Amino acid sequence: MKTVEYNFFVKEMSCASCVSRVEKALKKIDGVIDVSVNLATEKATVAANANVELETLMAAVDKAGYHAVKITEQNASGEEINQQASIWPIVIAVLFAIPFVLPMLFEPFGWHLMMPAWLQLILASIVQFGLGAKFYRSGFKSAIALSGNMDLLVAIGTSAAYGLSVYQLINGHDDHLYFESSVVIITLILIGKWLESRAKHQTTQAIKALSALRPQVALVRRNEQEVTLPVSQVQINDIVVIKPGERIPVDGVIIEGSSSSDESMLTGESFPVNKTVNDKVTGGAINGEGLIIVKTTAILADSTLSKIIEMVESAQAKKAPIQRIVDRISAIFVPVILLIALITLLIWGFITQDWQQALLHAVAVLVIACPCALGLATPTAIMVGTGVAARHGILIKDAEALETLHNINIVAFDKTGTLTVGKPELVEMDIMGTETPEQILSIAASMQAGSEHPLAKAILAKAKQFSYGQNITSVSGSGVMATIDNIDYYLGSERWMKSLNAYFVDMQDKISEFNHKGYTVSFLAKQQSEDKVVILALFGFSDVIKEEAKTAIEALHQLNVKTVMLTGDNQNAANYVGQQLALDKVVAEVLPQDKADHIYQLQQGDKQVHHYKVAMVGDGINDAPALAAADIGIAMGTGTDVAMHASSITLMRGNLFLIADAIDISRRTYNKIKQNLFWAFFYNLIGIPLAALGFLNPMIAGAAMALSSVSVVTNALLLKRWKARS
Incomplete structure (x- = not known):
């Protein structure tokens, strides 16, 4: 059955647990094959059978407690969907929080600025149920679906602190109120989400910049x-x-x-x-x-x-393989945190009999446990990495390609059009007679005038570099044999010269040298007498190596990547290019259909290394099977559409430096992912035990939680400073 891919926005997600919940809801639909939901772009990508309708998918998302939005021409960039949060709720929250924070700051100096209990109740209620209403809405939907998310943790935690304060106030203990905890926690989380939203906006700049070019x-x-x-x-x-x-x-x-x-x-x-x-x-x-x-x-x-x-967009929407680890953790994260908070409450309560303090420790556990950073760790790095790569002419098809690329051990190259310019040039000429180089070229160019043969074009191009070129005139003849000034001239291969009984004088060494260099050799001869043809010159044609090829290969070697050339060209020509570029291995005279087999052999490695990750670089139709067989296919953007479609990465310029650049940005992006995941787990692995053991005030826990998401996104944005070699 035909498979289709649907894309749509998903609003109101707050953390990795939300992503897990949306994906689970979509996967339950019959006919859905694969689902990928990106927290950073707020976009769902669903592969499904053709009988599955978009409306069915969107309805499942809405039923799960979120809001699905169709992608249109107006909102395709995500601007209308992912609008940065308004600053005004933050300003109001800060203004309401200041009267709670100031007394704590001045208390050590003997200044008692605490507000009356009734005023604390009014301000805290406005923050809790007004500015914090979004946490209740999202948390309630999550609970109804027997799931959990960051908003549920915040709602339960701040409600506990607020409810305890109300209980104390009713019982006349207005000197032990904890309204400041709920107010400050909500304020800090709102600030964190706003900063996170602002930073996430910067991760989408690549798409915005490209869209603006239209x-x-x-x-x-x-x-x-x-x-x-x-x-x-x-x-x-x-x-x-x-x-x-x-x-x-x-x-x-x-x-x-x-x-x-x-x-x-x-x-x-x-x-x-x-x-x-x-x-x-x-x-x-x-x-x-x-x-x-x-x-x-x-x-x-x-x-x-x-x-x-x-x-x-496709690269930024798809998940990297490493994200699967996060997804598995996120699926059980919130229930585990709720259990830890309950255990913290019971242990502290029964041991100390101070249930108020026990509740505050449980609140700290709930507040610091933020799965939001986990959800943002991978996609933000992918978005920035693929965006900055695109800005430098490196198009990465998907996140898996970006992740795989950092492990590449070998880069295999096609020769013609990849390592070389792709058209023959006259690179060397040896004159046997008394004619000058200008005379020889003038004769050869006159014989080739009007010809479309690649070698003819090479001679004509060389001839135009000299002033005499403008005096070249076309003469009647048979293409490679012409009569000029009543003298018959011949231009062709060694075999044809021998059939003409041409007179070769002391040129075997030069012929061998040209052949060793991999040149295509042509001979210019003239009819000296009725029965004698003499060689005037021999021409060496070659597909010239790209100017930047040698330094580009050196850049790959600096990245500890081996280089191999797979070419259908003859062994001599291949060896010469391999020597000039210091390639690690040269495989010549390979048929197009056999290149994929050679890629497979490279992947098998040797006895010391059981498996290599191989990237194949090519630009022609005959490279498509090898590009598809490689772990990573890299197509030169100057090549064919077939090669580009078969590849994971497309280089928009023919500059070979971009290959090392692509590997470099992949490695840097993967390092950012690992750093982000470390910090996301670090906050939780350190913060949750500290909170459970009573070493963290709920407000400090709230600040740490808000900081975790911001630090992860900010760390990813550091990739924007990356500069390409090319």
């Missing part, structure tokens, strides 16, 4: 008139006019004009890229100094920018 209108030429249309109405093959300084509204090909394109927000390329007729342009980039006319090649939904946003 122009709203385009100047389209139709029926010999220029009309301004919404970008959504632009069709494929429409002619779009883009003025200097404007943001390019569509993906397309330049059919008139030339300019430069600032693609930094899309690819991370820091310098503008020159564009002219037949060059592709990408929607979202900024047109430079020239007016260009572009023929549209993709509508809005299929544009490069839309695909980038979709990939980043």
Whole structure:
């Protein structure tokens, strides 16, 4: 049966236990295959059979005590859903809390500023049931569902402190009131949630920045008139006019004009890229100094920018494997905390017979136990890591890829178009006769004029570097044989030269040298006499190694990553590239269908290392099986769509440095996840025993709980300082 994926927002979640509850409710629906709920983005991603309807899923969320919201064009960025909490409840709570805090601060100095009991009751009631109403609503829904969340713990804890104070007040013991505990705890938690909301907003900046690149209108030429249309109405093959300084509204090909394109927000390329007729342009980039006319090649939904946003959103919505540990803990967290609080109350009560103090210790346990930090630890780091990677031209498909990438031991490369430029160049020439290099190139270029063969283009490109190139004229001939100034010239392979009985003079060493370097060798010869053909020169063609390839390989070695090249090219050519780049291993003459088998062999490792994590880097259709077989497939964005779809990571530029950058940001993100989980568990593992043993005042516990969530999100935001090598 066909599988579909649904995405929608889930409001009113407060912690990891909420996430667990929503996921459990959705998984109960027949036909649901997989569920992932992200606390940081407040988004649910559900894979289900086609017969499952979105309304059914959303109804299950509402029944669980939360609020599901459809994703529309208006709220797709999450702005309307994840709006930062208002500051006003915080201001009111602080103003109400100050009269409770000041007496505690001045008491050591002999100043007694405590308010009358009746005024404490009024202020505390407003905070408890007015500003704290959200905790009761959420906690009640959680309890009805026989589950638990952070809000339930807060509601029970503060109600206990408030209720004890009311009890004391009724019995005339107004010198032992604990209203300040409930008021200050609620105030601190509200402050913490507001700071958390503010920090979470910063984690979504990557998506917001990418979405902001979408122009709203385009100047389209139709029926010999220029009309301004919404970008959504632009069709494929429409002619779009883009003025200097404007943001390019569509993906397309330049059919008139030339300019430069600032693609930094899309690819991370820091310098503008020159564009002219037949060059592709990408929607979202900024047109430079020239007016260009572009023929549209993709509508809005299929544009490069839309695909980038979709990939980043997907990565941020999915869970990393390490999150499963947190999910298992979160499912039982609240019930366990409630049990610990009850045990604390009973033990302290029966041992000391001071049930008031016992209740306060139990309140401290309830308040400090915050599963919120656990829920935010992984997704916030993933969001910031994938966001900063996208800003530098590294698109990560999902959180699992980001987590797997940090363990990569080997990076396997395709050669052509990945480690090399992807088109042959004339790199070396050896002249046997008395002609000058200029004369030899002029003859060869004249013979190749008009040819579309890659080697012909290489000769013509070389010839244009010299002033004589402009004097080259096309001559009649048969492509590689031409008559120039009544002399017959031949340009071709060694085999053809031998069939012509060409005269080879002391050139075997040079031929062997060219072959050893992996060059494609061509010979230029002329008819010296009726029965004698002599070699004038031999040309060495090679697919030139990318300028940054060597230092990029060195960067991988610095990360303790081995490098391997898998290529269908001949052994000599492969060995030469391997030696130039100091690759750890070269495997040549590999058929496209066999590359996946070689990836599998690399993964098996050797006797010392039983298994390697292998990343495959490629850019062509023939690389797709190997990209899919690798633990991580990395596609060069300059390559084909097939390679990009088969890969886990796409590099928007052909710069090989991005591979080391991708591994580096993965390792840093994974370290942040581990740090966040450490702090989230640390707060609870240290705080709960201290509270149970009576060493924590409930207000201090509340401050610690609020701080835990804020510190986790803030730690993740430090990833934004990461800088790419490229």
